[in-house]
Amino acid sequence: MKPGAPRWRPARGTRVARAKDAEMERPSWLRRVGWLVLIYAAGVVTVGIVAVLIRMLMSAAGMTVPH
Template sequence: MTGRSLSDSRKWLSRVGWLILIWAASVAALGAFALVLRAIMSVAGMTV
C-alpha cells in the first residue's frame, strides 16, 4: 500500500507543479503584454 500512496503523492505533486507552472507563465505573458502596451502608448504620447 505504501507504493500506491507514494505514487498518488507524486501524481498530486506533478499536478500542482503543472498548475503553478501554467499560472506563472500566464502571469509573465500578461506582464509582457502590459509592458508592450505601455511602450506603444508612450510612443503615441498617451502616457505622462
C-alpha cells in the same frame, strides 16, 4: 512464445489489471500541482509582457501621464 503472438496481460477487471490501470492513469499530486503552478506563472508573465508592450506603444504615440 510464437513470433507475433500477443503477450500475456491480466484480464480486464481483475485486481492486477485495475491496479495497473490506476497507476498509469493518475500522475502524482506533486506533478499535478507543479503543472498548475507552471501554467499560472506562465499566464502572469504573459500578462506582464502584454502590459509592458501596451505601455511602450502608448509612450511612443505620445500618451504619457503628466507628473
